[in-house]
Structure formats: structure tokens, C-alpha cells
Amino acid sequence: MTEHDGWFAGLDPDDADAAVDRIRDGSAEAARDWPGRAVSSGLAADTDEYYERLHEATIAAARAGVHERERADDKQLIHAVRAMDDCERTANELAERVAEWAGTRYEDAGTGVDYARELAADDDESTDPSAAQLHALAERTAALADEADELRRYVEETTPTVAPNLAAMAGPVLAARLISLSGGLDALAKQPSSTVQVLGAEDALFAHLRGAAPSPKHGVIFTHEYVRGTHPDKRGSAARALAGKLTIAARVDHYSGDRKPELDAELDERIATIRGNVSEGGDGGGDGDDSDADGDATAGGDES
């Protein structure tokens, strides 16, 4: 097959797998009258038969491609972390309802998922139908919270196999959230670190781009200790430094897959500098991503 051939050139008409491979991986410089060529080369008796074969082959090829992409581990992880969030959110919502309801019946009614678990664990001897309904709702709530815990365990187990460096640096759940927000590890690896920094803060970002608001300093990476645990004055710098290293980690995970512990060490050092805990040694390890464009915080760290 050359760059002037169609997908069917030299193909055994009965070899469906080979046809699928050709559709998926083949290429040509330019379109040609493929139906006409297929008929004259004897692959098909007439154009109707050609189109029939083409229909079969394109459907099988598209199905195989979709299957392969959607079954990829990072795509499965995305569904798991989203399901985890759904279960947690719904469990919390139902727990509020349980607390509201229970407050009308019991003096000692508590709040939250913990109380729903407590109520669900109580043996209910009451024959009162509304008490039974409340009890059933509490059981349902507790089961949903259990499911959320299960999913969290699954995410914690799976993320390090999908993205070892990112999981080590961000923690498995935040790593999974970043992958989920960008739509895949490949997409995350292609993001600039300024985008990674504000993933999850899209509303604030677009408000800023419309000119109505200041730029957001951080998106979901706020949940990372290195951002949340840094003084608010220096959080922007910390978020920028963290996003820079997370981006590098995602790229290493996507393109090589090897674990590189030195990345974590570089980040630790950099954050320590920003927080002003060390007097030197933080600079020089820079990769450009963490240079301080607006100079809002490193000055203190570097000079102290």
C-alpha cells in the first residue's frame, strides 16, 4: 500500500480485521475515486457492494477506536472520581434531609452523614410507618456514603498506576480530579501550567477574561496542603509553583511513565522558599514555570 492507495488496496476481501486496521491506521495523500477503483480492481462487483463493505468496515473501525479510547485507564479513573463526588454530594444532601426529619421526632437528633449512619444502625422496633420510612432513608444515605468511601479507596489505589508522579505530588484524589477536569492524562499533559493552576475555577477565570474580576489564583489545587497551608499573601506564588511542578509531573507520567522522586524534592524546596522558611537554596532549581511574574511574594522568601 502506498500513499496513492485506498484502504482496500491488496486487501483480502474476507479479512475484516485487516480492513479495520487499514481504516484506522492508513493514510493517503489525496482522495481518489475509491469506489471506482475498488470495482475495477475486483474487490467489489459494483459500487453498491463497495459501499456495503465500506459501511461494515467503517462501523467496525469506529467502534474499535471508541472502545480502545474509552477503556483507557485514565478514562475509567475519570468516571470513578466523578462518581465519588456524586455519591458524596448526594449522601450529604440526603443526610440533611434525614436530620431535618429526625429533628421532628427525636430530641437528640444530630446532623450530617455520621448521624444518618447512627440512625441507620439503630434497630427500629417502632411500628410507626413514618419512623420506618425515616429509618429506610437513613439506611439508604449510609449506603451511599459507604459507596463514596469505596470509590475513594478505588481512586486512591488506581491513580498511582495511571499517573505515578502526579499522584505522589498531588495526592491520588487531587491528581484524579485534575485528570478529570482536563478530560484525560494526555490532555492534562498538554496544558500549560497556567491552565492547570486554575482548573476548576472556570467561572472565576471567565469572569476575569470578561474584565469583570481579578484573575483567580487557584482552582482545585487549592485543596493541596502547599496552597491551603500557605499564608494568603503568598498563596498565588505557591499555587503557581505547585501548578508548574504538577504540569511537569503529568507530562512525565504521560510521555515516559517513570517515577521521578526528584520532582517532589524540587517542589518541597520551592515551597519552603516561598513560605520563607529557608534562607537560601530555593532559587536556581527553577524551570521557568515558577519564576515570579508579578513579584507578589518571593521577595520575602528570597531575602529573609
Added chain:
Amino acid sequence: MSDLPTGVERREFDGVERLATRGEPVYGEPTDGEWRAWNPDRSKLGAMLELGMDTGLVGGETVLYLGAASGTTASHVADFAGPTYAVEFAARPVRDLLDAAEPRSNLFPLLKDARKPETYAHVVEPVDVIVQDVATRGQAAVATTNAQFLGEDGRLLLAIKARSEDVTRDPSAVFEDVCAELESTYEILETERLSPHHDDHLGVVATPR
């Protein structure tokens, strides 16, 4: 108002006259016998026909559809056109596109990137019409690189989505830029805003130079 292509008719559904084609239902649209309503609010090409743009479509054409998504519009096109090659790069919508393509022997789904025509030129034959509805930046470039598939008197039916190029810019300025870029390869025959069916979209009919 220009004529509708053969195979597309205005028919009454629940007392309202709507565009319709004949084929298997795809997305829960209202049907009347074998006819199914074509919703211009969910389809840019549907909106172009609804607004009376002169698409040059007569029915039975060979079509390259770029950005087929779940196949909502592509299925209607396949109902009245000839061989229809539907290119879509996102895996999730192609799952739905496959359901639309299965009962349509002339609809060929291709899980390919519309920015890389060489990856499907070994499958797609020269076509009479390119329908393009891709929601990425560089919509003019997609139309330009795919011009090679169009015959001399072919038609490009393009829906430009301003927000895909730049969310912050004024849509009219975006349309102007995209059209200017198209002019190197295409002669633009007609443009019209697709409101009220689609906000910030411009319908374009063009032919290769």
C-alpha cells in the same frame, strides 16, 4: 426562499410545520410515519435551511461531514444525500453516531481528526458537499485543508462558532477574521447569522476558487 433538497420536506407535526427527512429516528425527535422532524435548534444545517439560505443542495450528493458529533445532523443529511462520510474525533459522541450510522447504509462514521485530512483521504472519495460544524479554534484552517476533497463546483456549508475561536471577542469581529481567512481558498456566496436558533453562529455557503 430557495428550494429544499429532494428528500427534505416541510411537514406538519402536532399542527406545526417543520423540516423533516425520512429515516430511522435518532434522538427522540417527533415522527410521522417514516418522516422525522429536523430540529433547527439542534442542527446548524437545519437552521441554514430553515432560514432559507441557498445551500445549493438538491439531494443525492456525496457529502463529507466534518464534526459529526452524535450524528444528529449527519443522520438527517444521510437521509437525503448519497454516500455521507462523517468525521468526528471525540470518542464519546461517536458512540451515539454509531447508532445513527448502523441503520443507514450510506453513512460512514470515521473516528478521525478533521485537522488531519491525510488520515482519512484513503477512505473518503471526492465529494460534492462539505458540511462543517467543528467546535475548535482554527475553523477556517479546517475548511481550507479539507478543500482538496471538494469538486470544482462543490459547496462548503459551514457553521462558524464564534465562541470556539475566542470567547472574549465580539462575534462579528471573529466572523470577519474567519471569512477573510476562508477567502484565500473559497469564494463566499452567502452568509447569515443563525439566530434565533443558535447564538453567535454564522452560516456560510462557499465554493472553491
